[in-house]
Amino acid sequence: MNYTLNQLKIFLKIVETRSITKASEDLNLTQPAVSIQLRNFQNQFDIPLTEVIGRKIFITDFGLEIAESVENIINQVYAINYKSLSYKGLLSGRLKISVVSTGKYVMPFYLSDFIKLNPEIELLMDVTNKNRVIKSLENNEVDFALVSILPETIQVEKLDLLQNKLFLVGNSKEHAIAYTNKNFSELPLIYREKGSGTRQTMEGFIKQNSVSVLKKLTLTSNEAVKQALLAGFGYSIMPLIGIKNELQNNELQIIPVKGLPIKTVWSLIWLKGKKLSPIAVAYLNFLRQEKDKIIQEKFSWYEGY
Missing domain, CATH: 3.40.190.10 (Periplasmic binding protein-like II)
Structure with missing residues (x-):
């Protein structure tokens, strides 16, 4: 086996999107580049990882098992990087936030200064509809979610950001x-x-x-x-x-x-009783200190309606 970290990331993105086109867009690569890396990765196995039927790509059962192992490998690589940066006294790691689709007009303004202050943080922000946002929170897949309607099916804590x-x-x-x-x-x-x-x-x-x-x-x-x-x-x-x-x-x-x-109110929510990571705690502290300033600087036009 002679696969690269880049090939692992590309394969995992293809499994996630079920599409060469979408994977290339998400990774900012050309479709031919993604296809070549997928082929090079697949050639290292005797059993197919994917199947193409018509224009659609399918992941085989074996491919799904490999994807699970790939995800574990990538997470371990991230953990090594984060530990190295933490040892140097830098705040590092992943901040994962799921945002309802209209929240994309809100959340970036509450993130930009925090990310600038902590450039070693990797931000993963998924923008989708309310049902999927709540599902990702319920499954403990994210640190926070931004919603305008609080969920009724799970217990959460919240920080109100904007009307x-x-x-x-x-x-x-x-x-x-x-x-x-x-x-x-x-x-x-x-x-x-x-x-x-x-x-x-x-x-x-x-x-x-x-x-x-x-x-x-x-x-x-x-x-x-x-x-x-x-x-x-x-x-x-x-x-x-x-x-x-x-x-x-x-x-x-x-x-x-x-x-x-x-x-209603745009609220950042998280699972009640969740043990927040140091990054998540730092972000909440940042928001509590800065949210009024952000409203004044970025949303002053909002009060005119």
């Missing part, structure tokens, strides 16, 4: 006002996918106000909803945090509706 405001938004204010004055239920509404916190909040508002929805479109990301609004597909109840530029450029409009905005 979350959701408004009815569209690209034609005049048209929407004509609708809302007549009947809010006649608006063509755009939904996020099931499992999204934004969708959960929107459905709660609709149910609470007994609004019947006659026409709706479901899209799988905040960006997709925003593009649909810009194209004039309809209206949606959206978090203010993700539409700053579009509002300031008058590309989207907030539509006044009784009962809106809906207000």
Whole structure:
């Protein structure tokens, strides 16, 4: 066996994404480079690690077993590096955070200065929908999660970071006002996918106000909803945090509706009773000291709505 650490990382990423294309994007490598390294790694085994059927790559049972061993090897390599840096008195290691999709407009501002102060820290931030975020927290796969709706199925501790405001938004204010004055239920509404916190909040508002929805479109990301609004597909109840530029450029409009905005809170949460790593403890201490300053410097525009 003569495999390299680079080959191990590439193989593990392919197993994770089930795609040469996605693996190359995540690793900032070309597809041919990833394919060559995968082939070189596979050639060291008599049993196939992967199978390609049509254009889709599948991981064999043997490949999954090898991937488990590869993950252990890489974790041990990281541990060696972290111990070396810790011995020098530097804060080092992995900080793993799972973030609901709209939270990508929030979390980076609460991370950048901490990472600059501690350049040896490796940040792993997964951006996905609320259900997957809670699952990763429940499985103890991450240190923290950023949510706007607290989970009901697990016990957590929290640190509130920023208020979350959701408004009815569209690209034609005049048209929407004509609708809302007549009947809010006649608006063509755009939904996020099931499992999204934004969708959960929107459905709660609709149910609470007994609004019947006659026409709706479901899209799988905040960006997709925003593009649909810009194209004039309809209206949606959206978090203010993700539409700053579009509002300031008058590309989207907030539509006044009784009962809106809906207000929740962006909170960093972690499992109750979890033994936090030194990095996680340091990050919480940083946030407690700096969060008000971050709000003032990065989110002052937010208070105008």
